[in-house]
Amino acid sequence: MVRELEQYLRPGIGxxxxxxxxxxxxxxxxxxxxxxxxxxNMDEMLFVSGIGCAAWIPSPYFNADxxxxxxxxxxxxxxxxKLVNPKLNVVVISGDGDLSDIGGxxxxxxxxxxxxxxxxxxxxxxxxxxxxxxxxxxxxxAITMTTHQGNPYRPFDLCRLVKAAGAVYVARxxxxxxxxxxxxxxxxxxxxxxxxxxxxxxxxxxFGRRNNLGSPADMxxxxxxxxxxxxxxxxxxxxxxKDRIITGVFRDEAD
Amino acid sequence: MGRHELKSIxxxxxxxxxxxxxxxxxxxxxxxxxxAGYPITPATETLERISVRFEKIGAVFMQMEDEIAxxxxxxxxxxxxxxxxxxxxxxxxxxxxxGIGYASFTETPVVIVNTQxxxxxxxQATRVGSGDIMQAKWxxxxxxxxxxxxxxxxxxxxxxxxxxxxxxxRYRVPVLLMAEEATAHLRERIQVSEKVVLFHREKKxxxxxxGTRENDGVPPMPVFGEGEKLLVTGSTHDEFGVRxxxxxxxxxxxxxxxxxxxxxxxxxxxxxxxxYLEDATIAVVxxxxxxxxxxxxxxxxxxxxKKIGVVRLKTLWPFPEELISNIGAKMKKIxxxxxxxxxxxxxxxxxxxxxxxxYSQANGEIISPDTIIEQLRRL
Ligand SMILES: Cc1ncc(C[n+]2csc(CCOP(=O)(O)OP(=O)(O)O)c2C)c(N)n1
Ligand code: SF4
Ligand SMILES: [Mg+2]
Numbered sequence: 001m002v003r004e005l006e007q008y009l010r011p012g013i014g015x016x017x018x019x020x021x022x023x024x025x026x027x028x029x030x031x032x033x034x035x036x037x038x039x040x041n042m043d044e045m046l047f048v049s050g051i052g053c054a055a056w057i058p059s060p061y062f063n064a065d066x067x068x069x070x071x072x073x074x075x076x077x078x079x080x081x082k083l084v085n086p087k088l089n090v091v092v093i094s095g096d097g098d099l100s101d102i103g104g105x106x107x108x109x110x111x112x113x114x115x116x117x118x119x120x121x122x123x124x125x126x127x128x129x130x131x132x133x134x135x136x137x138x139x140x141x142a143i144t145m146t147t148h149q150g151n152p153y154r155p156f157d158l159c160r161l162v163k164a165a166g167a168v169y170v171a172r173x174x175x176x177x178x179x180x181x182x183x184x185x186x187x188x189x190x191x192x193x194x195x196x197x198x199x200x201x202x203x204x205x206x207f208g209r210r211n212n213l214g215s216p217a218d219m220x221x222x223x224x225x226x227x228x229x230x231x232x233x234x235x236x237x238x239x240x241x242k243d244r245i246i247t248g249v250f251r252d253e254a255d
Numbered sequence: 256m257g258r259h260e261l262k263s264i265x266x267x268x269x270x271x272x273x274x275x276x277x278x279x280x281x282x283x284x285x286x287x288x289x290x291a292g293y294p295i296t297p298a299t300e301t302l303e304r305i306s307v308r309f310e311k312i313g314a315v316f317m318q319m320e321d322e323i324a325x326x327x328x329x330x331x332x333x334x335x336x337x338x339x340x341x342x343x344x345x346x347x348x349x350x351x352x353x354g355i356g357y358a359s360f361t362e363t364p365v366v367i368v369n370t371q372x373x374x375x376x377x378x379q380a381t382r383v384g385s386g387d388i389m390q391a392k393w394x395x396x397x398x399x400x401x402x403x404x405x406x407x408x409x410x411x412x413x414x415x416x417x418x419x420x421x422x423x424x425r426y427r428v429p430v431l432l433m434a435e436e437a438t439a440h441l442r443e444r445i446q447v448s449e450k451v452v453l454f455h456r457e458k459k460x461x462x463x464x465x466g467t468r469e470n471d472g473v474p475p476m477p478v479f480g481e482g483e484k485l486l487v488t489g490s491t492h493d494e495f496g497v498r499x500x501x502x503x504x505x506x507x508x509x510x511x512x513x514x515x516x517x518x519x520x521x522x523x524x525x526x527x528x529x530x531y532l533e534d535a536t537i538a539v540v541x542x543x544x545x546x547x548x549x550x551x552x553x554x555x556x557x558x559x560x561k562k563i564g565v566v567r568l569k570t571l572w573p574f575p576e577e578l579i580s581n582i583g584a585k586m587k588k589i590x591x592x593x594x595x596x597x598x599x600x601x602x603x604x605x606x607x608x609x610x611x612x613x614y615s616q617a618n619g620e621i622i623s624p625d626t627i628i629e630q631l632r633r634l
Binding site: 010042043044046048059060063064065066067069070073075076077078079080081082083084085087088105106109 | 315330
């Protein structure tokens with residue numbers, strides 16, 4: 001299986017630049033599996049990414065057209081390309097900071113316009129690339145390089161945000177739920193209209209270390225224990241849901 | 256595809272247009288396929304006209320959520336194969352700077368119309384100014400060479416819009432059309448000819464998109480969706496687009512090629528007009544609307560026997576260094592009137608060996624011929 005995925009990688013690429021234990025590298029593999037299962041033609045795909053560790057998932061690794069853009073502006077670049085050539089299968093892959101902090105305005109407007117884009121957001125709860133600063137998704141109280149006393153502000157629930165803005169497919173899974181995540185990525189890739197998948201992923205080097213989350217394996221276990229399916233979550237009180245990551249499909253207009 | 260001639264979409268003939276409308280029609284004549292923008296005075300009318308006209312010709316118009324999204328969507332559209340344009344004024348031009356730098360470094364053809372108004376900041380939104388000339392040169396961080404044009408009439412807003420697309424496509428570079436409120440809101444009769452000469456970026460399958468051995472320094476430009484598996488990045492890259500973010504040799508080489516690509520072709524890019532220079536000892540070096548007042552003023556003074564000429568710059572960047580140094584060698588004095596606190600005058604001083612006198616007016620009004628006459632009488 002792994003060898004089969006090599007056909008989707010740019011020839012000559014030997015190693016990736018992800019830190020050992022990085023969840024974004026897992027996500028990279030899961031995206032390729034979804035593409036492989038759908039037998040998508042890489043010649044028709046355009047991967048648009050911003051700036052950050054997650055933005056390096058497709059560029060330069062994916063053997064397709066890639067547009068590695070500015071920090072936060074992916075959806076705007078993708079919109080222009082898609083409108084000019086609707087035959088392109090345009091997939092945006094970027095970080096939580098890129099898509100929801102600096103790029104938050106483009107994110108909600110992209111969802112509102114419902115342009116046919118698939119947006120995959122790697123939520124590692126901080127800015128990995130710049131050394132672990134606070135992000136709009138950083139949990140309340142978490143330590144980052146710019147919140148030494150703990151993050152004083154509430155995080156965004158990106159799925160609620162994007163759903164409210166009008167996206168037609170919205171889902172969240174962690175990289176510790178690979179089969180559900182692949183299935184969701186496939187659904188997003190097949191959906192016509194603005195589809196959004198938030199992939200919760202550990203950043204052991206910048207986020208885990210500062211919050212005493214242990215080794216990369218410990219972090220994966222921690223995420224696994226905190227994930228809860230949407231249906232189960234509905235039965236719990238806000239108090240019981242504290243620190244939980246609610247996963248599932250939040251909107252699927254095709255259903 | 257290169258250089259080719261097409262029939263004008265607008266039937267040949269004479270039209271009474273505002274400058275803003277002429278820009279829209281110029282874009283249509285140039286076969287612009289994608290235009291994005293965010294409304295701003297005094298450029299809004301161009302967007303409005305485009306939104307109506309593009310629907311009829313099957314091109315795409317998008318009103319985006321801001322100017323950052325506008326320029327970025329144009330870059331995406333350009334790589335997807337369309338000739339792309341965005342239209343704005345001062346505040347929006349400031350927001351676009353990061354995107355313009357990205358377009359320079361990724362060699363993306365794109366036209367940016369900046370219909371200048373009086374600044375800084377919100378300034379006087381409905382009033383004229385020409386304060387963004389240095390921003391056109393140095394607005395985005397790092398060194399980049401873009402092309403900036405300066406139209407002086409409604410006819411030229413039409414012609415230079417077409418030329419802006421041709422230069423963008425020919426040199427794979429952002430081209431900034433530095434319009435001004437006074438001409439954008441002016442109504443004048445213009446001539447539209449039967450045929451229009453256009454340039455379209457050249458493709459070459461498999462060739463490196465970011466490097467060339469050709470003398471002009473312009474690599475062929477592929478497009479998304481044709482199996483080229485392009486790597487486009489605003490990080491320093493090799494000739495195939497592979498990121499090389501710490502290699503000093505490659506960084507130096509890339510920045511130099513992008514400079515040379517414009518500088519070595521400046522004879523083709525730079526346009527200007529000389530008036531009455533044969534016997535002149537004083538020259539007015541001017542551009543944009545101010546050139547209209549300057550020419551009018553000089554003609555009145557010549558009637559009195561004064562030996563004064565006019566140099567009108569149609570291209571501001573790359574700067575016409577040789578022209579100014581030649582003129583500086585022949586003149587005793589050069590007057591540079593500008594609707595800003597002195598921007599082009601600094602460049603003139605750099606290259607002219609004679610005395611160079613600035614005249615600045617930044618009150619939101621055009622510089623009148625009387626003012627220029629007064630300034631010239633003082634010399
Ligand atoms: C305009 C601009 N501001 C700031 C930066 C610096 N910067 C680079 S990546 C980044 C944050 C990336 O975070 P995220 O999108 O969450 O990606 P991650 O590295 O966590 O995967 C920042 C702030 C930049 N490149 N451009
Ligand atoms: S900094 Fe964090 S997100 Fe970036 S590669 Fe390292 S572990 Fe992954
Ligand atoms: Mg992040």
